[in-house]
Amino acid sequence: MTEQSVRPDGITSPQAAPPVADLGTHEVTNQVPPRADGDMLSADPALVDAVRRECGDPAALGRLADAIGTAEHREHAHRANAHEPVLHTHDRTGHRIDEVEFHPSWHELMRVSVEHGLAAAPWRAAPGTGAHVTRAAGFYLTSQLEQGHLCPVSMTYASVPALRHDPELAARFEPGLTAGTYAPGLAEPDLKAGLLAGMSMTEKQGGSDVRSGTTVATPQPDGTYRLTGHKWFTSAPMNDLFLTLAQAPGGLTCLVLPRVLPDGTRNAIRLQRLKDKLGNRSNASSEIEYLGAVGWRVGDEGRGVATIIEMVSMTRLDCVLGSAGTVRGAVTEAAHHVAHRSAFGRRLADQPLMRAVLADVAAESEAATLLALRLAGAVDRGETSLLRLALPMAKYTVCKRTSALVAESLECLGGNGYVEEGPLPRLYREAPLNSIWEGSGNVTALDGLRAIAREPHAVDALLSELDTTRGADHRLDDAVAALRSELSTPDERRARRLAELGAVCLQASLLVRHAPDAVAGTFLTSRFDDGPFRTAGTRPSGAEDVLLERATPGR
Template identity: 45%
Template sequence: MSAPGFDFDHVGNQVPVLENYNTFTTHPILQNTLQAYGGGWAASLATEVGQLMGSHEFQEAGTLANTYLPVLHTHDRFGNRLDTVTYHPSYHQMMAAAIRHQVHSIAWTTKEKGGYLAHSVLSYLKQQIDEGSSCPLTMTFAVVPSLQIAPDIAREWLPLVLSNRYDERHIPYTEKHGVTFGMAMTEPQGGSDVRANITIAQPVGDGVYHITGRKWFCSAPMSDAFLVLAQAPKGLSCFLVPRFIPDGTKNQLRFQRLKDKLGNRSNASGEVEFHGTWGRIIGEEGRGIANIMEMVRHTRLDCAVGSAATLQRALAEAIHHCKHRQTFGKSLLSHPLMQNVLTDLALESAAATTFAMRLAKGFDDAKTDEAALHFTRIATAAGKFWNTKRAVLAMGEIVECLGGNGYVETSILPRLYRDVPVNAIWEGSGNIQALDVLRAMHKEPHSMEALRHYFQQGAQLHPLLTRHLEGLQQLLSRPADYERNARIIVEKMSLAIQAIELIQTSSATVAEMFVQARLRQDRQLTWGALEEMNGWEEVVATVYNGE
């Protein structure tokens, strides 16, 4: 018998689901950077994608794809090799929508200036509903410059790579409307040290090789083709390995299992063996690392973009929650300490988004400006390092903003929390990025000259920035300590770039609060420790201004 006067069927003070909103038009800092960096022509497309990605339908698709995970089928019922991966229909729904809206292709096909910027904004919006399906989209986008190294391969494959028709069928690429790409670089004994790879490639004539060995990680094993590193007679080389060889028969890729990963679970990552597998060399023998790095450089851009996107998506949930949730007689957002926490996180999100889009602008500018090309050489590694690390740290604080409601699996936050570390690890973890910056400083002095020039131009924008850059210069004056101080150097570079770009592109309130919060030598290390908060409402609204 129910207690008299108690309504067990009514639950009060619960926050409505954040859905059916436009993830682009409710995000002023993203709109602002698209306009400020020269991609305003893409705003209508971004608005269309933002409306789609914020819809209940696509929010639910992201949930379903991460609930019903990919399944590997190694054999059919008769024992024949299959090596196929099946996905929930929601995964294909997201892939089809993203490809239809040119997430993978617009950087290469548009005649407008700002193609990389448009790609990055669209990728940012897509990333917010699902990390996993963003992986093959990124690799399909990023493979283009590597394929262009081999003109014959490019002529055959690029029309399919750049097609805006998604074709999930497991059939020869010559029969498809469009293709996706994956990659296989690392091996059990080497990991990031790909020079330790022992997979071998034997030439059989006309640029064709037979590859034998195994890979510890093969990203997106359902893809139509992969870039693979293997040891050729003259050294480590890069190969295009399709799922089907030109005569239409299945290539000898044998997938052993799918990885059981922390996050990024809607995306399959597999272990693969090559049994005399057919492949075509890209470029020259012995140039494998340089040739596949053209792909890696572009995927690192997407890592910086993706981390900024996931950070903002989670923060939008927190802001939305704090607007609607009542505690101690008023909304959570009305409490000064919660205001401090959300404002601090909003500064982080605004800076990460701006940094990512500034990198995209650098890729665009590099088409015609050699100095911009040199700038992106270091800045991309720094952005990949900083954005991916900060997002991991911020995510823990964002979950805490929702308390227990953010910790349960029916909330999106646990999935975002698990997803975000992959960008810090994929394409080289933090130490690899920091060492890559040092390598560029040493082997490509023009890249450091371009960065110094950029800093010199920005040094006078704010007294704290001037002092911050003086500290960076002191570190750079001690080459003997470079490796030990590599992370400190990259951190200071990243904060300086963020400050310069926010000062030049965002409101005075956002820029000043960021500089005070991040460049003071006595800055606090916990979130929500801002000393000055004049204009906090404006800062929070720059990253999410929905109801």
């Protein structure tokens, strides 16, 4: 028997001896083999094509895929969630420390993601060079494995546009945020090789209504502010910096607070407890108190929402990317399972109804992928008008659909899909998250209405994008005509309908332009043809061969 190699973090090397197959009473048969290392891109041609089309860097994406597409990295994802973060408010001698302890697998996930440029590194690149597309594709790939650690990664990425409202603060902190170096531990930010940023907005009484916040920011003679109040959700509280909202004399204001002050002392930020969440278990979401914490103003007093909204927009993009990645991860697991599992004398992948179900889910997965990468390309090219309306529409629709699509994929595995030893239960718990964070469904849909009312150029940009496929398919033309009607008479009661219709039209248009006819046709049939049927597999399209081939690893 080959000796097992055990790493310092306790993870057994994949070179360990194989398990015993002959158990004495029965032989293990008809079980699905582990996925091979390095199969992430082979199972996702839609992503590969989109990265090239949006001018990303396929080589950089390939390096990341090689690093995370291994049994070892999947084990890190499992362990980071099985061994949840632990809050230590005091040390053994009674001193207040407010620290969170993470499992070594969390730190390995963070290291890989930060060093491969998934945090703020793209902001170092010149506009239009594809850096944001490459990063978006990497975020999408990594979301297929583990989303908890991507919360601090996402907030770090999103912090840079907000900090740039104050050139002095941006010059001070941006080099560390964009460094691409993972440097855990508490230290004064100016002394660290790499920085992570967080966001602290919501309060008990307000939730999404951040203007109702009661945290007070009092100006000091040295130009700093002292903050007193509470925050109901602050994820990744061990990050180095936090962008937060508080009531200054001039109104709601954005401020940045470090965990460690310039003199080396801890800022007065107290961690009250960690949230016990449905999913995202590896990530430490906390309730915090500011007890005279020191912060610096970012932007003008009274302009807090306008300042921090750029951070919110970028994290919303990551919600779309994360949801699209979650769906793709679930589809890939399901496709791998049905390719190797047999029932009733045939492989599951050869059975017509199973093929119809998985083809439907795979088509919608490709639609989400194309839309997410198109939005990332818009960030790279500075297409702010398109993003202003298309992003909330995509955030509403893609994130809302994720739970149903992951559930369908899980069901393809039957009872095996419901067992915690596999990845699908974790993906299922993650599925509702992005629909809630950075604005739940109603908040996001209503944000689309605000864009229509206040920024008509956003409507023009959306319709111009859709005009590129006018005449390609009558069903899409009819849907775009219905969208034009909705846009001309926006109604709060129909905000969700408008958001979904806009996003689905964008997805269909992108598929018509860039996907194989079989993929586009399956999506158009499932979303636009008459009839009440909306569960997967109710509309066999005849394109199952193409869709399953594109979704199955190891071809």
